[in-house]
Amino acid sequence: MTKKKKKSRIYIIWIVNLCLITAVVAFFVWYESVPDVSPEKVLKTYMAHISNREYEQMYEMIDAGISGNISQEDFMKRNSAIYEGIGVDNIKIHITSYDKEQKEICYETSMDTVAGNVTFENNVSFIQEKGTYKLVWSDSLIFPELDSTDKVKVSVTNAERGQILDRNGRVLAGKGVASSVGVVPGKLENRDDAISQLADLLEMKVEDIERKLSAKWVKEDSFVPLKTIPKVDELKLLSLEPDKETLDEKERHEKLLEIPGVKISDIGIREYPLGEAAAHLVGYVQNVTAEDLEEHDGEGYTSNSVIGKSGMEGLFEKELKGQNGCSITIVDSNGNKKKIIVSTIVENGKDIKLTIDSNLQKELYEQFKDDKSCSVAMNQYTGEVLALVSTPSYDNNDFIRGMSSEKWNALNEDENKPMYNRFRQVWCPGSTFKPIIAAIGLTTGAIDPDEDYGNEGLSWQKDSSWGSYYVTTLHAYEPVILKNALIYSDNIYFAKAALKIGENDMESSLTKLGFNDVLPFDIKMAKSQFSNTEKIEKEVQLADSGYGQGQILVNPLHMACMYSAFCNEGNMIKPYLTYKEDAMPDVWIKEAFTKDVAQTVLEDTKEVINNSHGTGYAAHRTDIILAGKTGTAEIKASKDDTTGTELGWFSVFTTDKNMERPIMIVSMVEDVKGRGGSGYVVKKDSQVLEKWFSGN
Template sequence: MERKKRTKRKNRGKRFSRAAAIGLTFAVTGIAACAGVYFVKKDGRETPEELLSRYMALIGKQDYEGMYEMTDPENSAYKDQEAFIQRNSAIYEGIEAENIQVEIQDYDGEKNAVMYEMSLDTAAGKFRFENEMHFTDTEDGYQILWHDGLIFPGLSDSDKVRIDTAPAARGKIFDRNDRMLAGPGTASSVGIVPGKLENEESALRQLSELLDTDPETIQNRLGAAWVKEDSFVPVKTIPKVSELDLMALEPDEKALQEKARQDALLAVPGVMITDTEVRTYPFGPAAGHLTGYVGNVTAEDLEEHAGEGYNENSVIGRSGLEGLFEKELKGRDGCSIYIEDKDGAQKSVLASRPVEHGRDITLTIDAHLQESLYRQFQEDPGCSAAMNPYTGEVLALVSTPSFDSNDFILGLSDAQWNALNEEERKPLLNRFRQVWCPGSTFKPVIAAIGLKTGTVDPQEDFGNVGLSWQKDTSWGDYFVTTLHAYEPVTMENALIYSDNIYFAKAALKISAQTLEASLKELGFGEELPFEIVMPSSRFSNTEHIESEIQLADSGYGQGQILVNPLHLASLYTAFCNGGNALKPYLARSGESGTEFWLPGIFPADTAAQVLEGMKKAVNSPEGTGYAAHREDIVLAGKTGTAEIKASVEDTEGTEIGWFAVLTAEKEARTPVLIVSMVENVKEIGGSGYVVNKDKIVLDEYLGSGQ
């Protein structure tokens, strides 16, 4: 079996048989008794029809030795068993034959010939043909008169069966403005031309140091069977240095270091650097957790995805959007199987399947907003989710610190992989796919529940009790604390000043049973309807809120309340959409569009009243989010600081800082809702740290406006 290829393929010299991995199958689908012809054993011997059926079954078992033993070698095309086995195995396994079906149609006793129809699945699709098998009748029984035409009609011993493959191009991933997030790019392939090496030992040592590669690995590649003196033997793929980056007024330090490394590589006699096409991620770590990356298929992948068009040269999405949209992105290789004569001319096409390139995916993501959020928080363990609060389009999903997907494409060294895994800030952890204690960003939700259920009067003055409070002495040493004293202690002022005590009292008024039921109506305990699977938000570690203290703490987003950031963002959309929470979506297509996930979760007047309090939390000088206010655009939002303690007595716990902010008017030219979280803000300014970072992002996204 020989192959022609239209494009350069990886892993040259590596022999692989998908058929060998999954096994061939065989079935006789029927026997036609034509014109009263019946197949009868002669003297108890195996009939030609039975012999044919057994022979075809052996093809399915890849038992080529058994097939040969059924032939008449003296009168067949192949007298040599090894040549027979090589010819048959190369063709059947090379075309990935499986699901062999045979239907016997007739028997000619004078010719000792069985006529049959055969079909089989191949790498290029199904192939069906009619054929006939002739036999010699000996004292020991019938034997097959074998010739190449029994494999395929018209195939002679001087012909070759060729496979011509056209690899499918993987689809690209674009943001809403057609900026490419994932697609084809160019890298540099570092390799060796053996005949030009002057001192192999020295060259391998230098390459090993410069490429962080084991010298034995390089030596093994040079020792491959296909390597000749003038061959280019690839060793490692590295980033391509852009001349534009080097010509910048302030060249990127990383680009300068890479250029120096490549100059050192080229100084080694026998080393060459050529361009090679790779999957690339232009926004690097800014979108690492979002895009994910692809990897070469493994034997396990091929077994798991048998029949889906993967081969040993394929790549497969390993994480993120690359994995989520794998079926759409991958495409299917084109393939043609044909017979070629001894002069190289094509005699006949046996099976053909056109190439199907992968489908491009366009997202609702705004890559510039994604990059802006990453740039502000890249050093902070945290995450951000951004949406259009009036459509449900997800504009950004950022997790920090991050990783560069391009590093996985080029190949991580053991040192790089260990550094990623051992890094204290956990750059491989996708934080926007976790649940977190929301702190005071949960207060608007509690306010809306109190209004909806009629358990909280927004005009009631809960009274100024100072900066700490407990319901009664049954709480022991436990007090709810707050940062600001103010009057009157009403719902709107409590949102402005972010009063923990007010919302602890509000939760007690609502009651545990009502709060549990209300939160279930808000999607707690159920899966968020979104393309990327997110963990469910929850209000307790058990099925219920178990105590008064836990209930009070839940009122200001602590206790055992845990919320996914995108879920929280979706709930916030209800405040500016008449009480209807929007369904977030990521892929732009003809079916995408504004859709309510939780319609009517709050009455319209309740949503409007809470939104007014959120506006003042940003625009009143006393508001905790005032640092983000603008003169040109009305913003609404809520800050939050959640204490993470090992116990009630813990005084060394960390603090999670939050800021949720949105353009509060539907007519806003660039509507946006951002929910940002930083894991530990205790020593860097609390939630104010997050507010200041998000203000910079908003200024970049909306314009400075000042």
């Protein structure tokens, strides 16, 4: 074969192959461009439109004539009402068989609804029109048992929210009864005057009442709720000396009922019996917002739900809320139940029992309610937190009954910050920090408890490098040893002790005690710190840290945990808030101090309370041995500031592990300058302890 013929043959083969390839590609392009009009494909497409709420596209896929001449409007209305009413989502089908002759598909459907997952078997017929398949639609395509005159009903049984209880089973948050005040518009006389009276009595704006009365649904004989107010406590009225609040509420109810058209009825609400005394601890619930529904999608919330917004209500929301019961039912035209499609049983919320003692919580609040303060109380041997109080406070019941914008603004604009939760914050501890420094010094070996540091008078500086800065103290005494330094609360001694410890050991020791770390507790607390930076920067800062000044900031509960080590052979106890029977201590920091060190500091802090020269002697008792430490922290803009305020502290605790009700209280009060300093706090806590030891 010549080269010319051979080349020609190769060329022909190449052309043929190219044609074949072109033909194959063209076939696949054509094949892909032809719609899949099989009944299976049509059914799957139809079901996909349901999930996407594309009812118009669904209608285009049915043969309206054979499907009962249903109009597009009626079709869309029927399907949207049912599918959206039951909250259909994640719809899936599995085709089990296809009868080509009858053009009928049998399939299984699975879908999520507001009442749970639904699965059922169904079938659908098709007709072929101009090369395409269309569904023969009837109501049974939605549910097999559904007829055109039937309705699909969704019934919801609301879960009862769990209660929040104290350690003795007393209610901190639970079911209560209030008075719902409303109006029947057609019975109002002198409408403008009546609305003005209502606005005054209910602390509402006239325009807000008008807006409620002019809602589209309101008719002349409608009952229009305006506001929920406290129910008059009949038992308090029957007492020998009813309190002013109860009498005022009774008078308000009477004046409201004098207005023609006004009705007052009982209504179930969430109630907080301790009110202001535990508002920062317990928190409150509110109606869900659109943002809440989006954030908690799929968790069972509806537009009528409430959700915990703060405190224990927010912390234990999942446990408290429960799960609503729900059923989807087909009912006939007479309202008779025909078929239960799916049903879930209501699960009421769980009760949460706390370690809190209501009486102690109330007593601490009553003592400090007019102050800017915070108090924590705990069983120093078990870690059970007995009280968490922040003052001034607010009434969390107001969030349930309805709070006026004026009251909300007043709360937020109050310079004393009643909404501010002080027990979660960190504060300059002042001299209450000295026992911690003593324990660190003894543990590191920097302090010899019997070494006499010498009487320096009432002011001292290390050397001239400190310039004009001096550490000052209030009392001169001898010998200047650790026990006396704690009794007299000597700043100079502890400044010297801090310098002996040194910044490296101070930082490492405080880090070991949980500084700059998260407190292991149910409620998130601010972290205690020893510096505004990562380290103690200057010698003067180190000296000031020795007596709880400088840049030392401590959370009150953290302070209580550190003090607990003095009662537990050097181990710091972990605090907790959820009640447990037969509570056993859980150690947070093992061997924070040695057993001997803890015992030494314990004995010295007993002297602070029981020695007549001790700064805490006002809390001394003859029946029970207490220990503790006072503290007055100066809050200044600068070293030369003479206008700064003072924080008053008192940490006090029982020392007998075997006593029936051991307790430790740490209280802090702002602005005690000119009011007795820490002595003001000692007096208040002593009254609390008196009630506690008497069993009240």
